[in-house]
Amino acid sequence: MQREEKVLDTALEAILQRVVDIKGSLQELLVKIEHEGDNADWPSYLNNLSVISAQIYTLLKLLKNDKTPILRNYLTLPLQLNADTDEKLLMSTEGRVPSFSHDFVPNLLRTKPEPDVEQRHLTLETKMAQMNSDTATKQINVHNKVVKHVLDLLNTAREEWETETASRTSQPQTCSINETQVLIAAMGTGKGIKNIPGRAPMPRPSPTMPQQPSPQITTSKAVSAVKTNIKAATAMHPYVR
Template identity: 45%
Template sequence: MQREEKQLEASLDAIIMRVNDLKTSIASMLVKLENEYETLNWPTFLDNFALMSGHLTALSKVLSNEKCAALRSLAVLPLLLSPERDEELVRLTERRVAAFAHDHVPDLLRTRPEPEAEARLALLEQRAANMSYDAAQKQVAAMNKVVSLVWDLISEARESWENEVGARAGVAQTSSVADTHALVAAVGMGRGLKQSSSGGPQNNNGVPGAGGMGNSVAGGRGGMGPGQQQQQMGQMSKAPSAIKTNIKSATQVHPYAR
């Protein structure tokens, strides 16, 4: 008897743990649907749905495990009903149930659907049983046609999307970010530009040394007179002779001459 009680407690602890995980994922999904419905996208919704599906699968594995106690053979009976507030019950139910009263017991310990839902289910089962085989096959064929049409639409949209993505990836790139940065640095800061062969600065027209020569000539001529300018031009026009000459005066004064 003690062994069965310990096995039941372990099974209940494992079930409660899985149920809490499932409850947390459902609460997170509800919060996103209520607060992030404008920015919530389809992949995020599918991820949350897959998480809930995983928790349900884990709960099913725990219930179908051989070590889990056979809960179907157990019955839950209310031992005490009270209309007063029970703090322990409030804590266990996360403030959803304040008292284990007579009006809550039928809903909390229900093992069958509600009478209205049970009546509607019985009506649907009766309609399905009275339907002929040909009518059922026609409805199945119509349903399959609708599903096939939706599947074709989804497949075409997926193919067009994949083709568009492949076309974007196959377009050759016509620009280089590194070359653009190098060009901007060369134009703005002169980075990477080589100096001219003369080593002098370049003017705005790209002629090396032209600006400096013009400035020096202009400055030299500005301080000269007209005669000096002609003399300088004459000296520049005459080529230097390679023959040395010694010119002597024709008349010399003798110191003892009378």
């Protein structure tokens, strides 16, 4: 428990420091806008905005860090309320909150909903009170069926995804990276290939010796002569009708 409190205190101090830095940069920018007015140095403004953007990014990165506790899991409750003016509170809030009383606590610590939310909540309660019990029961049953159907779909999709993931991880390995690299090296550079004794190596064409074209044989006349002889033999056959 003490370790969690120590981690929480450290995270809160770091967050408060980042917030103070952002606040100082914003105040500096506002003072510059008020004093310079139309004679503004726009590159200087852009530099200030870049600094503020970087500070906000750093704060968000700190909040999303795994070591930072999830602040929404913690509750902030008032331990003591006092209607008298508190000088320290007035100084720390720059005169905005004079006392920690019943008028400020509900709005600052959100112990009650905002007026708009509270009005909508009252409207829904009034509508619920005016509704017939049978109609309300039917709507509740329909809502439960829809929710159950959605949950079934989600569970089915999760089971299929888990099964597919398990089947992918359980498949046997069908290749070896080392053997693939050895094969590529042998095919590309001839690494690891040995000549068999007693067998002559395959001749390779010399890059300097030009290759002589193979002689072309013309067969058009021979084909025509064969056709002529066949026709002549057919004409001289004595049993031709």
